[in-house]
Amino acid sequence: MSAKKAGQQRLGFKTGEFIIYPAHGLGKIISIEEQEIAGFKLELFVVSFLKEKMTLRVPTAKIAQVGMRKLSDAGTIQQALDVLMGRARVKRTMWSRRAQEYEAKINSGDIIAVSEVVRDLYRSEAQPEQSYSERQLYEAALERLMSEIAAVDEITDTEALKKIETSLAKNPRRAKAAAETAGEDEEADEAEAA
Numbered sequence: 001m002s003a004k005k006a007g008q009q010r011l012g013f014k015t016g017e018f019i020i021y022p023a024h025g026l027g028k029i030i031s032i033e034e035q036e037i038a039g040f041k042l043e044l045f046v047v048s049f050l051k052e053k054m055t056l057r058v059p060t061a062k063i064a065q066v067g068m069r070k071l072s073d074a075g076t077i078q079q080a081l082d083v084l085m086g087r088a089r090v091k092r093t094m095w096s097r098r099a100q101e102y103e104a105k106i107n108s109g110d111i112i113a114v115s116e117v118v119r120d121l122y123r124s125e126a127q128p129e130q131s132y133s134e135r136q137l138y139e140a141a142l143e144r145l146m147s148e149i150a151a152v153d154e155i156t157d158t159e160a161l162k163k164i165e166t167s168l169a170k171n172p173r174r175a176k177a178a179a180e181t182a183g184e185d186e187e188a189d190e191a192e193a194a
Helices: 060-066 074-084 095-106 111-121 132-153 157-169 172-193
Strands: 003-005 018-021 025-037 040-049 054-059
Touching (some): 018 040, 025 054, 025 132, 054 060, 074 157, 095 111, 095 132, 111 132, 111 157, 132 157
Antiparallel strands (some): 018 025, 025 040, 040 054
């Protein structure tokens, strides 16, 4: 009993548009439908999440409540990339508490908060390995950040990942550590050659 309304616009959102849904990340509005549920007519955004191979129906009246939003603008994307260049801020609390905070930031839908998680959990080659749960949170945040940057800049995920990695490498502390590691590698190569 659903009548599809193609090419329509509701509350500033239109079909074919990419959006951010806090709990799932980047999605695309594929249609606006009207359904009758328990005698009430309900207007719904039909949102497809390609990476999760999932479709979600969101009542148009609930979008503010669930936090669905338009993609960030170029200025906000640049702010998020700038956050990656900053110093990691890791609280000295138990991991379970920090993990909950990271999870909340990832699911907030706020790209700046997501980039903070990427920055705080990033590990360069010279740093110790991450635990499984740290790695899972890092990858979830990285995926959210990468997909939004790719959609806003209209580039591939790989190109977006390169932008993120470039920003992470510009962190002064990480750049110094990478240079020291490279120097040690060169010394080791020279020693082996001798």
